[in-house]
Each structure stands twice: as structure tokens, then as C-alpha cells.
Amino acid sequence: MAKKTYDLLFKLLLIGDSGVGKTCILFRFSDDAFNTTFISTIGIDFKIKTIELKGKKIKLQIWDTAGQERFHTITTSYYRGAMGIMLVYDITNSKSFENIAKWLRNIDEHANEDVEKMILGNKCDMDENRQVPKDRGEVIAREHGIKFMETSAKNNINIERAFEELAEAILNKTPSGRPDPSELPDRIRAVNPSPGDRPGVISRCC
Amino acid sequence: MSYRERMQRLELLLGEAVINLEQLKELVFHGLPGDGSARPLVWRLLLNYLPASREEWGPFLAKKRTNYGNFVADLLQPCCAAEEAADAAEEADHPLNPNPDSRWQQFFRDNEVLLQIDKDVRRLLPEIAFFQSATKYPCEQIVSGAMARLHERVGYVSLQAGSIVKRGIGLITKTSTGTSSSSSDGGCRPNNKGGESHWEVVERILFVYAKLNPGQSYVQGMNEIMGPLYYVLATDADEEWARWAEADTFYIFTHLMGEVRDFFIRSLDNSTSGIRRMMEILMRRVGGRDTQVARLLAQQEIHPQYYAFRWITLLLSQEFPLPDVLRIWDSLLADRKRFDFLVDLCCAMIIHVRGELLSGDFATNMKLLQNYPPIDVRDILALASTFSEKGVVAE
Numbered sequence: 001m002a003k004k005t006y007d008l009l010f011k012l013l014l015i016g017d018s019g020v021g022k023t024c025i026l027f028r029f030s031d032d033a034f035n036t037t038f039i040s041t042i043g044i045d046f047k048i049k050t051i052e053l054k055g056k057k058i059k060l061q062i063w064d065t066a067g068q069e070r071f072h073t074i075t076t077s078y079y080r081g082a083m084g085i086m087l088v089y090d091i092t093n094s095k096s097f098e099n100i101a102k103w104l105r106n107i108d109e110h111a112n113e114d115v116e117k118m119i120l121g122n123k124c125d126m127d128e129n130r131q132v133p134k135d136r137g138e139v140i141a142r143e144h145g146i147k148f149m150e151t152s153a154k155n156n157i158n159i160e161r162a163f164e165e166l167a168e169a170i171l172n173k174t175p176s177g178r179p180d181p182s183e184l185p186d187r188i189r190a191v192n193p194s195p196g197d198r199p200g201v202i203s204r205c206c
Numbered sequence: 207m208s209y210r211e212r213m214q215r216l217e218l219l220l221g222e223a224v225i226n227l228e229q230l231k232e233l234v235f236h237g238l239p240g241d242g243s244a245r246p247l248v249w250r251l252l253l254n255y256l257p258a259s260r261e262e263w264g265p266f267l268a269k270k271r272t273n274y275g276n277f278v279a280d281l282l283q284p285c286c287a288a289e290e291a292a293d294a295a296e297e298a299d300h301p302l303n304p305n306p307d308s309r310w311q312q313f314f315r316d317n318e319v320l321l322q323i324d325k326d327v328r329r330l331l332p333e334i335a336f337f338q339s340a341t342k343y344p345c346e347q348i349v350s351g352a353m354a355r356l357h358e359r360v361g362y363v364s365l366q367a368g369s370i371v372k373r374g375i376g377l378i379t380k381t382s383t384g385t386s387s388s389s390s391d392g393g394c395r396p397n398n399k400g401g402e403s404h405w406e407v408v409e410r411i412l413f414v415y416a417k418l419n420p421g422q423s424y425v426q427g428m429n430e431i432m433g434p435l436y437y438v439l440a441t442d443a444d445e446e447w448a449r450w451a452e453a454d455t456f457y458i459f460t461h462l463m464g465e466v467r468d469f470f471i472r473s474l475d476n477s478t479s480g481i482r483r484m485m486e487i488l489m490r491r492v493g494g495r496d497t498q499v500a501r502l503l504a505q506q507e508i509h510p511q512y513y514a515f516r517w518i519t520l521l522l523s524q525e526f527p528l529p530d531v532l533r534i535w536d537s538l539l540a541d542r543k544r545f546d547f548l549v550d551l552c553c554a555m556i557i558h559v560r561g562e563l564l565s566g567d568f569a570t571n572m573k574l575l576q577n578y579p580p581i582d583v584r585d586i587l588a589l590a591s592t593f594s595e596k597g598v599v600a601e
Contacts (some may be wrong), residue, residue, distance in 0.1 A: 018426060019325040039524060042427045043515040046576055048569045059568065068426045070472050074511055076209050095321075143240065 003089055006050055010170050011081050012163070013105055016088035018067030021122040024060040024087065024153035026064050029163050034154050037104035041066045043074050047125060051167060058167055072106070079110035084118070084166045089137075091121045091150065092129040116169045124150040145154045213239050222246065224259045225251060234540035237533060246533065247440040253458040254541040266452070274453035278345065278410065281417045282353055292451070319416050319424050320409075321360045324542055326410045326429040332529060336437060337405040343449045344402035355402075356409050359397065411456045415463070422463075425470040430520045432459055434531055465544060467570045484518050484549065485510035492554045495593065499560045506568045513575035517552050521545075525555075530583040537587060548595055554590035 002097065012020055014022040023038045023045065030047040050057055063082070065075040079085070087103050089096040089146040100119065121137045141148030147165060151158040207215075218234050219225060229252060238244050250256040301310045330337050347353040411433060416424040435458055440451035445452075463470075468479040475482050489510055492502055493500035516524060522540060523531050534551065541547035555578060556563070563571050 039329055039332065040426050040429070042430070042520060042524065044512060046512065046572050048573075066426060070425045070470065073472055073475050074515060077511070107401060175404075 002149065006057040008056055008171070008174065009059045009061060010083050010167055012060055012062045012084040012086065012166065013082040014062065014086050014088060015075070015079055015106070016067060016120075017090070017093070017099050018087075019090045020067070020090040020093065020096050021153050022064055023164075025086075025120070025122060025125070025151065025159060026062055028153040028156060028159045030062070034042075034156070034157070043071060044078065048157050049163075051164065053164065053168055053171055056171065056173065058162065060167060075108040076106065079107065079115075082111060082115055083170050084116040085111060086118050086120055086162065087146075088120045089132070090123050091132045091137075092123050092126050095133040097121075097132040097136065100120050104144060114173070116166055116173070117144075117150045118147055118162060118166050120158075121148070121150040123152060123154070124157060125152040125155040148156050152155060207236075212236060216244065220247065223261065227251065228542075231542055234362065235537050238536050240437070242441075242532065243443060246439050246444075248446055248536075249438055249539060250454060250458060253461045255458045255561075257462055267454075270457060271450055271453040274414075274456050276419065277414050279347070279413055282356065282410070300323070300355040316417070317360055320356055320413055322358050322426065323374055323409055323412045323416065323424050324360050325414065325430070326426055327405045330405060330408065330429050331433050331437070331528060337408065337433075338440075340401045341404050341407055341440065343451065345407070345452070348402060348406075349400055352477070355414055357406070363403055372588055404436070404440060407440075407452050410430055411436070411452060411459065414456060415460065419463075422471060424468060424577065427519050428463070428468065430523045431462065433467070434523055434528065435459055435462070436536055437528065438532065466519075480521060481515060484545075485514050488514055488549050488552050491549060491593070495553060496557050496560060499556060499563055502564060503556075503571075506571060506574070508571055508575065509570065512572060514552055517555070518548060519549060522551065525578045526583060533583055534587070547590065550590040550593040551586060553593060554586040558586050558589060570598075 014026060016022055018040065023041055024034060025062050026045075026047055027038070028034055029048045037045070042063055043066055047062050047064065048059060049062070050059045063078050065071065065078065085107055087100060087107070089100055091097075104117075107115065119137060119141045121132060127163065137150065147169070149158045149162050149165075151162055155158060212233055216230075216239070219229055219233065230248065234248055234252065234260065238248060247256070251258070257264060286341065292483075303310050327337075345353070348355055412424055412428060415428075416422075432455070436451065436455045439455050439458075440448060442448040442451065466475065468474045469481045469484070470479070474480040477483065489500065489503075492503070522534055526534065537544065538548055538551075556575070559574060559579065562574055566574060
């Protein structure tokens with residue numbers, strides 16, 4: 001087994017219409033690179049990145065999902081395990097923005113009630129093709145009490161910030177009375193083994 | 207049987223007036239000549255497109271190819287042209303017609319499907335330049351301008367949807383002028399007038415398929431199934447065959463989808479032919495062949511949905527470089543109990559990396575299975591063959 005080099009494990013999920021740039025956002029964050037030639041995600045993909053927040057090493061386990069309806073049976077089973085969900089649309093594609101409402105309903109149906117959410121309007125580098133004004137994103141986010149950011153995986157705008165803010169929001173929910181950090185990962189494994197199980201638990205179980 | 211012997215027998219077999227399909231399967235299961243020259247013909251035969259009797263090929267192909275040409279002409283007809291041709295007595299149709307059966311409504315629904323296809327074909331097999339390059343055999347009606355390019359249709363729709371945005375109450379602002387390319391990723395540009403890129407051909411085949419199979423329509427991943435088929439037929443060194451790659455790919459794709467379509471249909475996920483059942487069989491076989499690995503995967507809760515869903519649905523087309531995929535598909539298509547060997551192959555992939563799996567944690571093992579390491583595919587083919595020789599473990 002690999003050495004445990006983190007204090008907390010957070011599970012995050014990326015959802016949104018097909019082609020809005022979920023995989024590119026994740027790739028920018030995990031590998032700090034941009035690739036225009038991504039194949040479409042079939043089913044679910046997975047990346048890990050460890051960040052440091054408030055002196056804690058936080059391992060982010062990030063699940064990247066396929067956007068098309070067909071894959072929802074596969075992907076919605078991950079909602080329950082997620083502690084944070086990033087809902088992505090493409091600012092150059094108004095349809096992907098209209099579908100935000102549908103994705104939010106999916107979250108309500110399948111995710112934990114207290115899951116941290118964030119809406120990202122991606123491809124903000126392509127302002128000349130913009131179909132969704134920034135204020136529309138802000139309005140829908142405010143209505144639902146969710147954080148909102150415009151991002152560009154291509155120009156590396158707000159990508160790191162988005163993940164950090166989401167992680168921080170989850171961290172803030174985690175009560176301070178945690179057990180010895182060296183023990184924690186094992187407990188996480190024990191109480192929170194799969195995305196199918198109850199998640200956010202790290203905070204509540206202790 | 208030596209490689210040379212096998213190739214000689216294959217050549218003889220393919221030269222016969224009536225080709226023995228069973229013998230063909232037996233030979234091809236172990237691979238085709240390295241130059242791939244026999245593959246386009248062999249795949250047409252294995253996918254039950256070409257009849258066994260050579261005599262029938264001429265008239266059969268002529269009819270099929272004409273039919274496909276008609277599909278393209280009928281199904282790609284843009285709405286406005288169809289409207290002009292429509293019966294004058296019919297109730298006038300228009301873009302805002304709320305009737306779901308109206309031709310305009312159908313046109314908009316089609317364009318949603320098309321938009322998804324468009325996104326996916328532009329990102330098909332990006333590691334090779336082939337799909338971005340121009341085909342020698344473009345669709346005549348397209349290059350002559352008689353018919354609009356499919357991706358122009360969806361470019362038009364996204365402009366329409368985005369050009370007018372409500373701001374506050376009642377105030378309407380026009381926000382975007384030029385046509386926006388909704389599929390900005392991929393960076394691939396359509397071929398200029400006078401030509402067509404291979405991805406545009408693939409887009410057309412998928413759209414025709416979606417129109418003819420409305421219950422199933424287009425599902426992401428079909429493009430990945432189409433990729434190797436079209437590549438093989440379109441790179442045929444024999445120009446007389448290569449020029450018909452589009453029509454023939456449509457048919458062999460249709461035949462192949464006939465066998466794997468259940469993997470793509472959500473409502474069949476739990477049926478005996480659906481993807482879940484396939485994953486169950488896989489895990490049972492892994493358990494029967496390597497209890498230690500099976501136990502580890504179960505313990506770490508590395509469910510087959512995380513990796514084998516894609517392996518099986520896409521017939522491994524995303525897991526290996528294209529030349530390896532073609533070699534794998536020779537065996538998959540020549541499998542007598544078609545797609546049973548696929549399960550053995552997936553099982554072999556897992557057992558082949560057992561050493562790494564047994565020493566890895568959840569995250570490293572997930573990465574390993576989702577990004578399968580570069581290997582000599584002959585190793586897993588050989589391993590999988592030993593499984594099928596031993597017979598199917600009791601299920």
C-alpha cells in the first residue's frame with residue numbers, strides 16, 4: 001500500500017453537458033496542461049491531486065463523468081459519494097447553460113443534502129463566441145445559493161481557485177475535533193470506502 | 207500452424223468462389239497479415255455484410271451502395287428544401303410550429319442529435335492525423351454545394367439560440383453576430399469547399415444511422431466503434447474498394463451495432479444482454495481464474511463500472527493505440543461466440559497486471575485500469591486464448 005501522505009480525503013465530482021470542457025478542466029488542474037484533443041469521456045474517469053489548505057494536506061479524488069444522458073445510470077451512483085460537485089457549462093453554448101437546471105435537479109435527487117456545489121462557466125477565453133452573459137450565471141448561482149466562477153481551462157483562469165474554494169468549503173464543514181490525522185485515512189477507508197456509500201462522513205463520524 | 211502457413215491458407219480461402227466463413231474465423235482469430243491488406247475484405251465478411259459467394263458480390267454491393275446514396279439524399283435533406291417540395295394542400299409549417307410532428311420540430315430535434323455527433327467526431331482518434339485529412343472520395347452533393355454540410359446546420363442552430371439574449375425584463379439585446387462554432391475543442395477545421403475531411407464522412411454515416419434507428423439514435427461511444435471500421439475500409443490500398451468506404455462502413459457498422467447495441471441502451475443495462483450482465487460475467491471469470499486479484503478488487507471496491515464499462519462498450523477501442531486495436535478486433539470479430547472472447551480479453555488484461563494491482567492502493571489501481579499501460583497486445587491475446595481453450599468457467 002502506498003504511504004499515507006495526507007490528512008483528509010475529499011471526493012469531488014465534475015458534471016455537466018457533453019463537450020463543455022470537464023475533462024480539460026480536470027486535466028488543467030491535475031497536470032497543469034491543456035489539450036485540445038480530448039476524446040469523449042465514456043462512463044467515468046478519475047484523477048487525484050493533493051493540495052494544501054490551512055496547513056492540512058488534502059487529497060482530492062476527482063471523478064470526471066460523461067455528459068450524455070445514456071451514462072446517467074453509471075454516473076449518478078457517484079453523486080452520493082461526492083462531498084463536492086462542480087457543475088460545468090460552456091459560455092459559448094447556451095443549451096449547456098439551460099441544462100444547469102436539469103443538472104441541479106439531478107444533484108437534488110442523487111447527492112447528499114449537504115454536498116458543496118459550485119457552478120463553473122467554462123471557456124471564458126472565447127468571449128467573441130459568448131452566448132451566456134456572465135450575469136446570467138451569477139443570477140442562477142445566487143438563486144440556488146451556490147458559488148459561481150467563470151473559468152478557462154485553456155488560459156488557466158480560475159481553475160485552481162475553483163478547486164481550492166470548493167475544497168475549502170468542504171473543509172470548513174469538517175468539525176475541528178478530528179482524530180489523530182495519521183489514523184484518519186484508515187478510518188476514511190473504513191467508513192467511506194466507495195462513492196456508493198455515505199460520504200461526507202469523515203466529518204460526521206468522528 | 208506457422209504464420210506463413212496461416213497466411214497462405216488465408217489467401218487460398220479468400221480466393222475461393224464460395225468462402226467458408228467458419229474456416230475464415232478460425233484463421234483470422236489468430237491474426238491477419240502484418241500489412242493489413244486483407245483486413246477490409248475480411249471484416250466485411252466477418253460482419254456478415256458480404257455474402258460468402260463471390261459471384262453475388264457485384265450486384266449485391268451495387269444495390270447496397272445505391273441504397274445508401276438514397277438514404278443520404280433523403281435523410282440529409284434540409285428542412286426548407288423539404289418544405290418547398292411539400293404538398294401545397296398540407297397545413298403550412300414554420301419554425302415556430304408547436305406541433306411535435308411538424309417537420310420543423312423534427313429538424314430541431316435532429317439538430318440536437320447532430321450537435322452531439324459533431325462534438326464527438328471532431329475528437330475521434332486525435333492521436334492520428336487521418337480523420338482530419340481530406341478524403342479522396344467526398345460526397346458529390348456536398349462538394350457541389352447542392353447539399354449543406356451537416357456541421358453547418360448545427361453551427362446555424364447555435365447562432366440562432368445564442369443571438370438573442372434577454373436582459374432583465376423585456377429588453378432584448380443581440381449579443382453575438384458571427385456563427386459560433388460550438389465545438390471549439392479539437393481545433394479541427396472542416397475542409398474547404400471542394401473537399402471533405404474524413405471526420406465529416408464519419409459524421410454523415412452516424413447521422414444517417416441515427417435517423418434510421420430513432421429508438422437508439424446516437425449515443426456517445428458509437429463514434430469510437432465507427433472509427434476503426436471506417437479507418438480500415440477507407441485506407442484500403444485497392445481504390446475500387448476504398449471509394450465505397452462510406453457506404454460499406456455504414457452497413458458493417460449497422461451489423462456490428464446490431465450485436466452490441468444493448469450496451470448502448472440505458473434501459474437495457476440490467477437485461478441479460480446489457481452491459482451490467484457483461485460486467486458481472488467478467489468479474490465472475492476473474493474470480494474463477496485469480497481469486498487473489500478478484501478479492502483485492504472487491505476489497506478496494508474497484509467496481510467494473512469504473513473501467514470495464516468502457517472496455518466492453520467500446521470493444522477496447524479506447525484502451526490501445528489504433529494498430530493494436532485493429533489486431534484485437536480481428537480476434538473479436540472472428541470469435542465464434544461473438545463477444546465472449548471480449549470478456550476473456552478483459553479478464554486477461556486484469557490478470558496481466560496482477561503484480562501491480564496486488565501492490566497498489568485504490569487510487570493507483572484505478573489509474574492503472576483506467577489508463578492501461580503500454581503492452582504487447584499479443585501477450586493478452588495469448589493469455590485470453592488459454593482461457594477460452596480451457597472453456598468458460600462455470601457461470
